[in-house]
Amino acid sequence: MPSMKAPKGTRDILPPETSAWQRVEKAFSSVAARFGYAEIRLPTFEHTELFQRGVGDTTDIVQKEMYTFLDKGGRSLSLRPEGTAGVVRAYVENGMPSLPTPVKLFYLITAFRYENVQKGRYREFHQFGAEAFGAAGPAIDAEMIGLLSVFFEEMGLKRTGLRINSIGCPVCRASYNDLLRDSLRPHLAEICGLCNDRFERNPLRILDCKEPKCRPFIEGAPAQLDHLCPDCAAHFEGMKGELDRLGIAYAVDRGIVRGLDYYTRTVFEFVSENVGTQGTICGGGRYDGLVEACGGPATPGIGFALGVERLLMELAAQGVVNPPLEPPTLFVAAVDDTSGQEARRICHQLRRAGVPAEADWNGRSLKAQMKAANRLGARYAVVIGSDETTTGRAKLKNMKDGTERDVALDRLAEEIR
Ligand code: ATP
Ligand code: MG
DSSP states (O other): OOOOSOOTTOOOOOTTHHHHHHHHHHHHHHHHHHTTOEEOOOOSEEEHHHHIIIIITTSHIIIIIOOEEEOTTSOEEEEOSSSHHHHHHHHHHTTGGGSSSOEEEEEEEEEEOOOOOBTTBOSEEEEEEEEEESOOSTHHHHHHHHHHHHHHHHHTOSOOEEEEEEOOOHHHHHHHHHHHHHHHGGGTTTSOHHHHHHHHHOGGGGGGOOOTTTHHHHHTSOOGGGGOOHHHHHHHHHHHHHHHHHTOOOEEOTTOOOSOTTOEEEEEEEEOTTSSSSOEEEEEEEOTTHHHHTTSOOOOEEEEEEEHHHHHHHHHHTTOOOOOOOOOSEEEEESSHHHHHHHHHHHHHHHHTTOOEEEOSSOOOHHHHHHHHHHHTOSEEEEEOHHHHHHSEEEEEETTTOOEEEEEGGGHHHHTO
8 A cells, every 4th residue: 555644844734733824824924015015826836947047057956956847748847946936937927027116025835845854844845935126225125124023023033043144246256256266176176076066157056055074165265245346345234224224133144145046145044043953944135137037127136035834943942822723702502403403503693793603513412512612612602402492592601600691592693792
């Protein structure tokens, strides 16, 4: 028999944990909307070429982690390993470059990567993200970080480490790449094979390598931040000024390069010790060349993606408690099968009126029904028998203090508000 277990790296999210998910999804949508970001929903798979171009074919994601397959029509498709490439494709395909700028979009998605499964690292995982197109200055970088800081604050996170860096633009990157190659060249025999490939094509990528044997050479390498062109330096200073005025604390971290090929200038991460080996809850940055690389007009852009599983781990680690599942307000019990029909009709009408209500669906005894009402945490209960059915009145019991009062059954919804 084939294995009936969920595939490695996937997980079932069950109640009551789903209430924590609903809470963060609602809060993220609400904060994003308040900051002027509109939701975009996209396909789960795209042409493989989109990710090769939009994520970059020197990245770990594209080289090692994609779920790529041929469909029955012979097309090479890939499950999305992240959200930005799809948003950029949709932005160009749907004519959004002609909209007033900035165009601000957010998403809640599942993403797929063939990873070494460990704490905080899955093969199917969830991301919240946002992208802003058409604003070149540093103000929007700070706005986006501001969105995240308000979201974290509303979630009840007390500590979130924000790290920022700049990885320059094509102008200063070229001369920096030469410096980086000079520093790494004597160690080519000692660094991993993948980094040897990256050495010519995109040496910056080497700085993000997680192989232990590469780390010492990475730590000794020059940093792009110390070799920015005047425009990139001004952008970085401008963003720091904006963050200061918004009252957002940050640390400059020369080591952040981000895992994707298309980043320019600003890169940032929110980090924590509680979420597994790499500790990144959220990563983002500016990608001024990406829209053009995906066939659109030259358009500056910036975005971030936040790992929802890691956010929830961090919330738990900081002791933020999840809201309990909503208990039914009223349990409609019945003394026998005939009254059960009336109880279920009343229950249905209450639900139509917006009241969370429950009844018995198993033909259980009255005693068992009252036990169920207690177990579910119902605030009120009524018991329906033939008298109640005939007179249309019943005793409404407050389950907390045991008090009862006589009410009209067709006014139950109003009585318990
Ligand atoms: P890492 O360095 O941890 O591999 P990354 O740089 O590959 O992360 P991004 O591509 O920037 O991650 O994705 C944004 C966020 O998505 C990460 O900060 C993290 O919170 C989350 N994330 C990435 N990969 C996974 C995964 N396999 N499982 C769970 N969450 C993930
Ligand atoms: Mg990764």
